[in-house]
Amino acid sequence: MSSSTSSSRRSITPADVDALRSLLAGTIRRWSRAAEKPAGVVLVPTAVEQVAVAVKYASENNIDLAVKGGGHSTAGVSSTDGGLLVDLNAKLRGVTVDVDKKLLKVQGGATWADVDAAGVKHGLATVGGTVADTGVGGLVLGGGYGWLSGQRGLAIDNLVEATVVLASGEIVKASEQDNTDLFWALRGAGQNFGVVTEFVLRAFDQGDVWAGIQIYPPTPENITKIVNATNELYQPDANGKTKLLGRGAGGISFGRPPPAGGQVVIIVAIIYFGTEHEAKSVFKPFYDLTPLVDTTALVPYPNINTLLAPPIGFRASLKGLAFALPIRPGFVQEVLENYVEFTDKNEDARTSVIMWELFDPAKVVSSDTGSFANRGWVLNGIALPLWTAAENDQAYRQWARDVNELFKKELEAQQKLNGDAKGDAGPRSGKGAVLLYGNYDQYDERSKDIFGENYSRLQSLKARYDPKNVFNKLFAVTPQA
Ligand SMILES: Cc1cc2nc3c(=O)[nH]c(=O)nc-3n(C[C@H](O)[C@H](O)[C@H](O)COP(=O)(O)OP(=O)(O)OC[C@H]3O[C@@H](n4cnc5c(N)ncnc54)[C@H](O)[C@@H]3O)c2cc1C
Incomplete structure (x- = not known):
């Protein structure tokens, strides 16, 4: 937004045009290719005042406004079809x-x-x-x-x-x-x-963190042992305390990673904020199972946020799942069967993932800041279909919804068993919200x-x-x- 003086003026070169093209392409890019839309006008701000001018203009002229942060919403909510896009990420x-x-x-x-x-x-x-x-x-x-x-x-x-x-x-x-x-x-x-x-x-x-992934064949025996060990670690006692005391985290996933030759495997992420000695003792049942691959090591903190990064460049649909502890091994087996059937039948969806995310929920439950309403003793999972052909959009999104239904039924059954189901409304948080993390479910649930x-x-x-x-x-x- 500054005008050039005569001394700084120069002709536009082909390199300038290329740079502009690539900047524009970057502003439209989204983590999920299915979430990209052609904006009418793009603002690439370098200062807050520029954002203010653009927002005021869009507001006064009733122009559809989209704001892009990291571009990871798979629901297209940071894109606009023909409106004004403010790309903060550039x-x-x-x-x-x-x-x-x-x-x-x-x-x-x-x-x-x-x-x-x-x-x-x-x-x-x-x-x-x-x-x-x-x-x-x-x-x-x-x-x-x-x-x-x-x-x-x-x-x-x-x-x-x-x-x-x-x-x-x-x-x-x-x-x-x-x-x-x-x-x-x-x-x-x-x-x-x-x-x-x-x-x-x-x-x-x-400081550094003990972290890495372990890979196991998806046998019923491995599932039972992994799930039981997970329950043992993450299940809160009557006082809301877990064995991990907040220091452990990770996840259990099903995937078909290329290094496994496309075979279905169980991927366990292990993260421990403590020493190697403590980690190996806390996670002993996992080490005892002798995984096919074990990358756990003492790593700098940023590395733990690269352990489970899905590949970029696919069409994708992130769908939230909610589950409570203890996880039932039989349920995990059912989900595995669903995953195997879906990825066997759909070559284009082979990279898809299902994951149970694990951390000690006590700290989240004990806070009550802000308008966020989904805190509870449930944990988040994701069903993440990844694919390439637009013609598969509907069917693969539907698969993620079907997996969500499986999890919902399991949670309802668990809550009925515990006597705390809330009638037809299904599982709800203390604030009457659905037990589902909104950022993992940006299209199906209603705002209320x-x-x-x-x-x-x-x-x-x-x-x-x-x-x-x-x-x-x-x-x-x-x-x-
Ligand atoms: C691979 C992957 C991993 C994820 N991991 C996690 C995780 O570990 N924990 C977790 O909680 N969630 C996670 N999520 C979900 C994530 O929180 C949501 O997808 C979130 O919307 C991404 O934010 P973004 O800025 O990248 O997305 P965008 O698509 O850029 O934006 C999403 C929404 O936020 C708005 N927005 C973005 N920035 C701003 C801003 N500065 N001011 C105002 N509005 C803004 C946009 O307008 C849009 O409505 C993950 C998602 C993916 C795809």
């Missing part, structure tokens, strides 16, 4: 570290790789994405789970301040001191309230179900901060004063 992704205060100041388009790289230089880390290429923006504004959640809660529990461009174009700060109601709304329903151009996140001392009893307060805040509903793409909240 040039607004700096991270500065306040070492004394242990704060990370993160621009709105940064990825977790940017944050991890800046933090590790000072021995610091915060709760962030388990896949480093994911954006900070969408992940934090929708809650934010990470491998550190067992010790530090959600990403929103560690958000100290946000700089926000409101629908009016006004630039404001939100924190526990400033615009406290906006700050509450941002922490869970954030995408509805403005463009965050800077997040200030609390950071913690963090995601925000539960917080929805009506969000509606009145929406009437104040975004009365024309300019920010309406993800779990939209209808303004109501």
Whole structure:
């Protein structure tokens, strides 16, 4: 937005045109190719004031507005068909570290790789994405789970301040001191309230981590032993304490990784925030199973967010699953059979993954910050079909929904068994929201179900901060004063 002086003026070269083309292609790119749409106009801001001008203009002229953070939503909510796209990820992704205060100041388009790289230089880390290429923006504004959640809660529990461009174009700060109601709304329903151009996140001392993956053949015996060992570690006791005391995390997945020659395998991720000696004792049942592959080692913190990164360049549909402990080995076997059948029959979907994510939920459950309404003693899983041909979009998305149904039925059966099912409404959090992480389910659930009893307060805040509903793409909240 600066004009060139005559001394700096020069002719446009073919290299300039190529650079512009590649910048534009990058702005339209999304982690899932199925989430890309042709924007009418693209703004690549380098400063918050530029974002403010664009948002005000879109707002006043009723132009469809999309905001791209890391571009990982598979539901297309950071894309616009013909409208105005503000791509924060292209040039607004700096991270500065306040070492004394242990704060990370993160621009709105940064990825977790940017944050991890800046933090590790000072021995610091915060709760962030388990896949480093994911954006900070969408992940934090929708809650934010990470491998550190067992010790530090959600990403929103560690958000100290946000700089926000409101629908009016006004630039404001939100924190526990400033615009406290906006700050509450941002922490869970954030995408509805403005463009965050800077997040200030609390950071913690963090050294190397014992982490890696182990690969096992998917035999019934392995499934039973892995599931039983997992239950033993992650199941809270009557006081809500687990054996791991927040220090362990990981996951159990089914996949067909290329190194396994496309065979179905169980992939167990092991992450332990402690010494090798402790880790080997805590995770002994897994080591005793003699995995086919074991990459566990002491690694720098950023490495743990690359362990399970799915390949980039596919069409994809992230679908959230919810499960409670103890996991039933027979259920895992059923899911395996479903996975094998789907990936056997659909060559184009061979790279797909199903995963149970594991961490100690006690810390997340004990916090209550923000408008996020899905905290509970359930953990998240994902069904992630990955494919290439657009003609398969519907069928493969449907498969992910079917897997979600399997998990829902299992959770309902478990809760009935425990006598805490809530009638026909299905499993709900203490705030009346569905037990499903919204950021893992950006198309099927309704906003009222995601925000539960917080929805009506969000509606009145929406009437104040975004009365024309300019920010309406993800779990939209209808303004109501
Ligand atoms: C491979 C993969 C791994 C994942 N891992 C995790 C994980 O470990 N933990 C977890 O909690 N979630 C995880 N997720 C889910 C993730 O939180 C959501 O997909 C999230 O929407 C991604 O944010 P983004 O900025 O990359 O996405 P985008 O597609 O850019 O944006 C998603 C939404 O957020 C809005 N948005 C983005 N940035 C801003 C901003 N600065 N200001 C205002 N609005 C903004 C967009 O407008 C859009 O509505 C993962 C997803 C994928 C695909």
